[in-house]
Amino acid sequence: MSGGLTEQTLPAGWRWVKLEDLVDPFNGYWGEDAPFDMSTEMTVLGVGNITNNGYIRLKGATIRHFSLQDMEAVVSEGDLLVVKSSGSAANIRSGKTGICSPELDGKIAYSNFMIRLSSRRSIVDPYLLWHILNSDIAKEFIKKIVGGSTYPNIKWSTYKDFTFPLPALPEQKRIAAILTEQMAAVEKARAAAEARLKAAKELPASYLREVFKSEKTQGWHTMALGDAGEVVSGVTLGSKIKKVKVRAVPYLRVANVKDGHLDLNDVKTIEVTENEIQRWRLQAGDLLLTEGGDPDKLGRGSFWNDEIPECIHQNHIFRVRFPQDRFLPEFLSAQMSSEYGKSYFLAHAKQTTGIATINQKVLKAFPLLVPPIKEQMEIAEAISSKISTANQICTMLFEELTTINKLPAALLRQAFAGEL
Secondary structure, eight states, X not given: OOTTOOTTTSOTTOEEEEGGGTEEEEEOBOSOOOOGGGOXXXXXXXXXXXXXXXXXXXXXXXXXXXXXXXGGGBOOTTOEEEEOBOSOHHHHHTTOEEEOOGGGTTTEEEBTTEEEEEEOTTTOOHHHHHHHHTSHHHHHHHHHHHTTXXXXXXXXXXXXXXXXXXXXXXXXXXXXXXXXXXXXXXXXXXXXXXXXXXXXXXXXHHHHHHHHTSGGGGGSEEEEHHHHSEEEOOBOTTOOOOSSOOEEEEEEOGGGBOXXXXXXXXXXXXXXXXXXXHHHOOOTTOEEEEOEESGGGTTOEEEOOSOSTTOEEBTTEEXXXXXXXXXXXXXXXXXXXXHHHHHHHHHHOEEETTEEEOOHHHHHTOEEEEOOHHHHHHHHHHHHXXXXXXXXXXXXXXXXXXXXXXXXXXXXHHHHTTOO
């Protein structure tokens, strides 16, 4: 862990150390519950109890019964818990490391998915070490030693060689106190920004609910979607082409059709005949809805606005074409994205384990709310304006979060430059 530091540029009184010189490592508890009459009930921390910022949350922790021989897995205040293996590669490569607060002392155990590092308090302050092990340079070291494995695992035999600069113990305690106070302020600011961002992301759904769950819908005409427009499926991928002339054209996949918008950053091409191009070619105003798959993909969609010339769609996307003197694409798309639309699709979908799909029959039977075209235009304009404002707020808050998330690394750079 150099960060540009050398022996010559280290602050006075600092030295290079290896992780193995500062801590004693222990593996976590792994096994079945002990018999009730021979054990103590303990809360056991898992990978999910450690946040990416190194804080330990007890929500979701499990309860187990520990026998006496398992008690070495119990934590003490200041112990560091490093996620060493997990079903998520990101949890490993992010270098998640939590510190045990005084409230956890002797009351909490940890699973075998972690390494517990017990600091040698005479030479290292555990809170400063916590900040160091959650630094970007520490995470880069972990990425290097675990490599590109699908199921990475941090091994102490390589992790112990992590090297970084460290001052004398009194200076460590001073820096740790400053960092802990400032990091707590950063965490508070991050939590507040994340809460505001979450609320901003929920605004579009709230706007749609105001419209399509309101009392005024009771006075609107209702008709089956199949009676309002033409519902068709698209081209089937991998179908055999007879010996006729074909050419490549762009086509939309499920991945391109999002909830309320289209993602056209990665549009594939497919070879089809001229007749097939004419049959499935999209026109401005076409409503595009997904067949399903994961429940969140069920019936999601948007409308086409001739973004790509001569584009068609695959068979897992339904195209609905309306007479636009009676139906406004923006209004219909908003209706499908609303709670009103999603509730219908979920209620009528064919569901298996983790998969939900709708067919043309279900889609055609959708009870379309049809106010006069002028009212559709007024509603669509109001929704568009509100969603645009909500998106601007989300962008601003995302930028704020990005700035906040850079603060810990900046603070650590100051610390290692002797500027705290």
